[in-house]
Amino acid sequence: MMDQVKSRGLVLLGCGKMGSAMLEGWLSDGLPTSSVWVNDPYPSDWLQSLDGLNLNTQLPENPAIVLIAVKPQMMAEALPSLKALGNGTTLFLSVAAGTPISTYQDMLGDQTPIIRAMPNTPAAIGRGITAICGNDHASAVDMDLAQALLSAVGQVVRLDGEHQMDAVTAVSGSGPAYVFHLIETLAAAGVKQGLSEELSMQLAKATVGGAGALAEEADDDPAQLRINVTSPGGTTAAALSVLMDENMGFPDLLTRAVKAAADRSKELANG
Numbered sequence: 001m002m003d004q005v006k007s008r009g010l011v012l013l014g015c016g017k018m019g020s021a022m023l024e025g026w027l028s029d030g031l032p033t034s035s036v037w038v039n040d041p042y043p044s045d046w047l048q049s050l051d052g053l054n055l056n057t058q059l060p061e062n063p064a065i066v067l068i069a070v071k072p073q074m075m076a077e078a079l080p081s082l083k084a085l086g087n088g089t090t091l092f093l094s095v096a097a098g099t100p101i102s103t104y105q106d107m108l109g110d111q112t113p114i115i116r117a118m119p120n121t122p123a124a125i126g127r128g129i130t131a132i133c134g135n136d137h138a139s140a141v142d143m144d145l146a147q148a149l150l151s152a153v154g155q156v157v158r159l160d161g162e163h164q165m166d167a168v169t170a171v172s173g174s175g176p177a178y179v180f181h182l183i184e185t186l187a188a189a190g191v192k193q194g195l196s197e198e199l200s201m202q203l204a205k206a207t208v209g210g211a212g213a214l215a216e217e218a219d220d221d222p223a224q225l226r227i228n229v230t231s232p233g234g235t236t237a238a239a240l241s242v243l244m245d246e247n248m249g250f251p252d253l254l255t256r257a258v259k260a261a262a263d264r265s266k267e268l269a270n271g
């Protein structure tokens, strides 16, 4: 399956933070730079340093996949450059938040196989998770090809339909930022308790990384893992009484944050 990508080529339209995170993962997985075409007006130093990459050159005539990773606001400007590849056997895979499949069909032709995907930046180290859903022209083979490509940078889940994409974006697409902010604020809180910045950051990163890995690997669910940390009448219980506060705690705060992200994803549908 991936041989097709190697021989026919992979095109990246837009290669900023998300495009680069995925490309980094694919290159580490063995995709040769000579099979990759990147079209980006201001390529990063990293992209420019990649030997053999086809950077801002003429695109292949029939690439296996075009990955669209420009911002939703740039879509109307960026997509027309790909029109010649529409309505053919090139599979389009878009990671843009909000932009519906219908926008790509309108601009690339309504016979074009299109898969919408929502990845996240841990893809850079092969620990991403990507949710996908395709249009009627994305065949089972196309879905398998997208799944094979995305599996190289982490887990892949298939959605029941496009209607789930806004919620997925709010949970796992944006989610890493919530966790990074948790690390920042946990480290800052440790400094307030008298630790050095360096030590507090080391403790915070290892704690979030270790807890995340345990949550994925353990048989117990996260609620039980939390209970396992919480000695009756101890320190964790004291902290959780703050974090689980009905009005000002994590549940209310995260519910509102995830809703704000999902609402913004819906707004971005209009560019």
Ligand SMILES: NC(=O)C1=CN([C@@H]2O[C@H](COP(=O)(O)OP(=O)(O)OC[C@H]3O[C@@H](n4cnc5c(N)ncnc54)[C@H](OP(=O)(O)O)[C@@H]3O)[C@@H](O)[C@H]2O)C=CC1
Pocket (backbone or CB within 6 Å): 013, 014, 015, 016, 017, 018, 019, 039, 040, 041, 042, 069, 070, 071, 072, 074, 077, 078, 095, 096, 097, 098, 118, 119, 120, 121, 173, 174
């Ligand atoms: N960042 C993330 O964690 C995630 C992002 N996404 C989605 O990925 C997409 C990209 O986001 P992100 O990587 O964060 O954004 P970035 O701004 O980092 O990347 C977008 C890239 O596209 C380039 N670009 C702009 N216009 C064009 C054009 N006409 N042709 C080709 N390239 C162009 C930009 O160049 P320049 O900088 O010069 O404008 C930039 O390098 C978005 O649609 C976003 O919704 C999805 C999941 C997670």
Ligand SMILES: O=C(O)[C@@H]1CCC=N1
Pocket (backbone or CB within 6 Å): 097, 169, 173, 174
């Ligand atoms: O912030 C954004 O809009 C993109 C989509 C998900 C993560 N980053």
